[in-house]
Amino acid sequence: MKKIIPFLILLVQCTSTSNNELTKEERNFAINELTNSKNNLLSVVDDLNELQLNYKSDESSWSIAQCTEHITIFENQVFEILEESLELPANPERREGVKNTDKELMARILDRTDKATTQEDLEPNGTYGNHNSTIEEFIAKRKKHINYINTTKDDLRNHFMAFGTVDAYQIFLYMSAHTERHIEQIKEIKENINFPKK
Numbered sequence: 001m002k003k004i005i006p007f008l009i010l011l012v013q014c015t016s017t018s019n020n021e022l023t024k025e026e027r028n029f030a031i032n033e034l035t036n037s038k039n040n041l042l043s044v045v046d047d048l049n050e051l052q053l054n055y056k057s058d059e060s061s062w063s064i065a066q067c068t069e070h071i072t073i074f075e076n077q078v079f080e081i082l083e084e085s086l087e088l089p090a091n092p093e094r095r096e097g098v099k100n101t102d103k104e105l106m107a108r109i110l111d112r113t114d115k116a117t118t119q120e121d122l123e124p125n126g127t128y129g130n131h132n133s134t135i136e137e138f139i140a141k142r143k144k145h146i147n148y149i150n151t152t153k154d155d156l157r158n159h160f161m162a163f164g165t166v167d168a169y170q171i172f173l174y175m176s177a178h179t180e181r182h183i184e185q186i187k188e189i190k191e192n193i194n195f196p197k198k
Helices: 024-045 064-086 102-110 131-151 168-191
Strands: none
Touching (some): 024 131, 024 168, 064 131, 102 168, 131 168
16 A cells, blocks of 8 residues: 655655664654644643534634544554555665755644645544544554654664655654644634634
8 A cells, every 4th residue: 555645745855874773862852742742732622612623714624623633644644654664675875865854854844834735535534433532543643653763673764755755764753743733723723713712
């Protein structure tokens, strides 16, 4: 199964001096980013009622509940991409031509100047039943991904996505930045003048 996320194709690989296992600094950086973005999402949707969760500023916009579901669907699918990349041989030669740092990569994802349209299989469609179930799924998967980064011995820096623009370590940074990107979207929804009051 080959899932290609168009937005990822626009990104370039990031620099690293690691050749085998992740360094302590790399692990800590990814874990901190994943933990912080998880906590930020839980905070921004905390204590919202059904009317607020399902409010849309217009028919073409997503609600907060839909944003949260999209984040969770993405969390699952992007890990599948990681697993696919690890089935391929490590290829350090593909690091040639690397241009951006990890932080620059994340900054590009966070930049909402150009609004992207997601692909069909990442669109919210009631996959998890309701908002509470969606949040539970997100928390469970994020815990799994943080534990993986904390314990893995996989050579994530020398495995690459099939389309060659992101290494396997960067998938986790992408997860975190993608969550933060949609947190900003959720904040914009809450700031709308017509957003329901409690």
